Amino acid sequence: MALDDLLKKNSVRSPWLFRINAGSCNGCDVELATTALIPRYDVERLGCRYCGSPRHADIVLITGPLTTRIRDQVLRVWNEIPEPKVTVAVGICPISGGVFREGYSIDGPLDRYIPIDVNVPGCPPRPQAILEAVALGLKIWKKKLGLEG
Amino acid sequence: MDTLLGILHMCIFPGGIFALVIGFFFKGLDRRVEARLQRRVGPPLIQPWLDTAKLLTKETLIPKTACTQAFLLAPVVGFAGMAVCAAFIPVPGVFDGLSNMGDLLVLFYLLPIPAIAMMMGGSASSSPFGAVGFSREMIIMLAYETPLLMILLSVAMLVGKSMSGGDWGAEFSLLKIVEWQQVNGSLGYNPVMIPAFIAYLIFLPGTMGVAPFDIPEAETEVVEGPLLEYGGPLLALFHVGSALKTFVVLGLGVAMFFPGTIGDFWLVNLIWFVVKCLVLMLISLTVVKSATGRYRIDQAFRFFILVPTMLALCSLLLVWLI
Numbered sequence: 001m002a003l004d005d006l007l008k009k010n011s012v013r014s015p016w017l018f019r020i021n022a023g024s025c026n027g028c029d030v031e032l033a034t035t036a037l038i039p040r041y042d043v044e045r046l047g048c049r050y051c052g053s054p055r056h057a058d059i060v061l062i063t064g065p066l067t068t069r070i071r072d073q074v075l076r077v078w079n080e081i082p083e084p085k086v087t088v089a090v091g092i093c094p095i096s097g098g099v100f101r102e103g104y105s106i107d108g109p110l111d112r113y114i115p116i117d118v119n120v121p122g123c124p125p126r127p128q129a130i131l132e133a134v135a136l137g138l139k140i141w142k143k144k145l146g147l148e149g
Numbered sequence: 150m151d152t153l154l155g156i157l158h159m160c161i162f163p164g165g166i167f168a169l170v171i172g173f174f175f176k177g178l179d180r181r182v183e184a185r186l187q188r189r190v191g192p193p194l195i196q197p198w199l200d201t202a203k204l205l206t207k208e209t210l211i212p213k214t215a216c217t218q219a220f221l222l223a224p225v226v227g228f229a230g231m232a233v234c235a236a237f238i239p240v241p242g243v244f245d246g247l248s249n250m251g252d253l254l255v256l257f258y259l260l261p262i263p264a265i266a267m268m269m270g271g272s273a274s275s276s277p278f279g280a281v282g283f284s285r286e287m288i289i290m291l292a293y294e295t296p297l298l299m300i301l302l303s304v305a306m307l308v309g310k311s312m313s314g315g316d317w318g319a320e321f322s323l324l325k326i327v328e329w330q331q332v333n334g335s336l337g338y339n340p341v342m343i344p345a346f347i348a349y350l351i352f353l354p355g356t357m358g359v360a361p362f363d364i365p366e367a368e369t370e371v372v373e374g375p376l377l378e379y380g381g382p383l384l385a386l387f388h389v390g391s392a393l394k395t396f397v398v399l400g401l402g403v404a405m406f407f408p409g410t411i412g413d414f415w416l417v418n419l420i421w422f423v424v425k426c427l428v429l430m431l432i433s434l435t436v437v438k439s440a441t442g443r444y445r446i447d448q449a450f451r452f453f454i455l456v457p458t459m460l461a462l463c464s465l466l467l468v469w470l471i
Contacts, residue, residue: 042184
């Protein structure tokens, strides 16, 4: 059991990030991919890495208001992410719908379908806020692993 | 008794645990140096260990349409192949290598095993990205195996000719090659072998699958290709296999080109060997990786056929003629 605890304790130092675009206008994606996670802010020092496959992901960052067309694909990809995973909603769109709220093609907010762990409001959010969300996500991940937060 | 000793060598000293520690250390340092070259802080040196620990705590998902046996077997095959391979690497002044007869040929056959395991896993995962990754892995493997064969042949022929007194001959024992170099000077300083050494430096990023030759696992094009469907402990096994492979290819390079020793004390020689591997890695993998983008598969194929193959062929012809 000691080995198991050791693995769990160290596993939170290697969060791999995965992005899902659920019909975003690309504003949050730009903040996320090209501002928050570039060398200037260097999330790699936390052990983060972008991964291309949902099967490798630990922290999933979802942008966009969840349009009707993309809903099933998003749910399918989200279900393919192995447990334990942390879900972060980036931008106001997945939280409430933002400017697209009550639009005919919008099926959000996201937490009708997916349990969200961290919300990052903003249109788009600041890079620092996104980084803080990743750090908060680590705490939630710890709780999910059964370690104290 | 010999069998037992062989298994010990595969599990503990040059193979298995030792190669894993060295391989993970190299991988961590590689990421750190790359980050520093790009003016970042970079992950801690133990990041590969942390990644492995993380992957071991995740659940394993197997796709419904996958061929389960092949899917589960592939990472084990890749790992086992490299653990055996590592036992054949002589550490000059410390360890002579598992076999002293024709081990260069054995290494040539064993080295493509991780690539083959990757192809096996990719095609067994029944994912279209895995299939694309499979075909790319296949193409790039064919491209880099040709120069590798010529490099090994030119090394073997140079040493063999000299040992048999100028006649035709080839020496396929790595231990004898290392011993010959300790008497007659390292091959890396031999003008005839310099093209082959450069070809080996180009072969390294190709076989390790790092930029600019990370085409089969290109994240932005084929979302990690063959590794797409792997997760959890199986992916960890692939990473461990890749760390072992780092040790194997770097160790082979040092044994073939710069096997000099300092003194007789084994610890000093061991550290000296690791330092040489490290320098080889920094110049051929890390610096190249942090400064380049990614080739297209056809460009990479043409490049491998044109540049390293021709360089290795130069060395081979020179060895043959002189």
